[in-house]
Amino acid sequence: MRPDIEQLKITLMRGKGRYVPNMELGVHPLVKKRFIGRPVVTLSDDIEFWQRAGYDYIKLQPGVDFNPAKVGAGKKHTYSYDGAVDRTWASESEGVITTIEELEAYVFPSIADFDYGRFEQVRSLLPEGMGVIGQYGDIFTMTWEMMGLETFSMALFENPELVERLNTILGNLVVSMFEYFAQSDAVDVIWFSDDIAYVNSLLVSPDVLDRFFFPWLKKIGDLAHAAKKPLVYHTDGILYDVLDRIIECGVDALHPIEPKAMPIAEVKKRYGDKLCLIGHVDVDMLSRGTEAQVREQVRKNIEEAGYNGGYCAGSGNSIPEYVKYENYLAMLRAVEEFGGM
Numbered sequence: 001m002r003p004d005i006e007q008l009k010i011t012l013m014r015g016k017g018r019y020v021p022n023m024e025l026g027v028h029p030l031v032k033k034r035f036i037g038r039p040v041v042t043l044s045d046d047i048e049f050w051q052r053a054g055y056d057y058i059k060l061q062p063g064v065d066f067n068p069a070k071v072g073a074g075k076k077h078t079y080s081y082d083g084a085v086d087r088t089w090a091s092e093s094e095g096v097i098t099t100i101e102e103l104e105a106y107v108f109p110s111i112a113d114f115d116y117g118r119f120e121q122v123r124s125l126l127p128e129g130m131g132v133i134g135q136y137g138d139i140f141t142m143t144w145e146m147m148g149l150e151t152f153s154m155a156l157f158e159n160p161e162l163v164e165r166l167n168t169i170l171g172n173l174v175v176s177m178f179e180y181f182a183q184s185d186a187v188d189v190i191w192f193s194d195d196i197a198y199v200n201s202l203l204v205s206p207d208v209l210d211r212f213f214f215p216w217l218k219k220i221g222d223l224a225h226a227a228k229k230p231l232v233y234h235t236d237g238i239l240y241d242v243l244d245r246i247i248e249c250g251v252d253a254l255h256p257i258e259p260k261a262m263p264i265a266e267v268k269k270r271y272g273d274k275l276c277l278i279g280h281v282d283v284d285m286l287s288r289g290t291e292a293q294v295r296e297q298v299r300k301n302i303e304e305a306g307y308n309g310g311y312c313a314g315s316g317n318s319i320p321e322y323v324k325y326e327n328y329l330a331m332l333r334a335v336e337e338f339g340g341m
Contacts, residue, residue: 005131016309020339063115134181137193197237221250
């Protein structure tokens with residue numbers, strides 16, 4: 001099927017396009033390799049995967065390295081952004097920055113270090129109709145992960161200056177990426193990801209999010225809307241306590257409506273006039289379920305959330321390497337069958 005980024009943009013702005021688009025935050029390189037029959041090495045390889053799999057876009061991130069093992073922080077811990085191919089473990093106790101002194105000694109990347117080369121190349125390689133999503137995230141997540149969750153939690157009361165200074169450094173660095181996305185002619189849609197909840201609760205109180213998360217989301221929302229580009233926001237978990245706040249920040253579309261946290265029919269009923277909904281096919285089902293179960297879940301999602309537009313189909317998080325490949329294909333086929341593709 002020929003990609004059509006305009007149809008995706010219509011859907012993200014809560015309209016009803018000609019079909020229900022596919023959307024994923026990420027697909028593991030091993031899944032991509034199996035799909036196109038060779039490793040994804042070049043930008044052209046990556047474009048080929050997203051197009052052949054039925055997506056209207058390729059998602060790109062700037063090249064950036066926050067890893068202190070490579071910039072000389074001198075501690076045994078390392079920090080690795082969650083987009084890495086190999087899974088990493090977030091520190092539960094102490095991270096790489098636990099004191100003001102460690103913060104001042106830490107070598108952060110500079111805005112000039114960010115590599116946008118793939119964005120500069122991509123337009124000359126895209127097939128007709130295909131678009132680009134510029135994505136990055138984790139201002140709040142990087143703040144607590146760099147400190148370690150226990151250290152971060154205690155510092156909220158005992159050393160708020162440390163949290164504030166780290167959060168400000170990270171926020172300014174990441175927001176600069178979204179300034180680029182907003183200004184770039186290569187970028188059609190903007191996607192910010194930063195987990196603030198899990199299945200049963202927010203990770204921290206709304207008051208903490210009002211200090212260290214929502215001001216950044218609002219800055220990104222303002223950039224996206226000034227550029228007239230849809231803003232997608234990703235967070236796992238149950239969000240009813242802050243959904244109005246998310247919308248106030250300028251978010252147009254919410255991903256992934258985690259199935260164990262929020263029924264998509266309820267979110268559609270309460271917020272479908274304000275948010276496009278994305279995802280809601282459980283990753284556990286994709287990993288351990290049957291093709292028939294996946295097909296039925298896609299049908300149900302489209303029936304409950306896509307009847308009047310404003311819904312993009314996909315997983316309830318992303319496509320890791322451990323999902324059943326046949327179930328991933330079953331999801332794509334079911335979107336084509338039930339979504340009018």
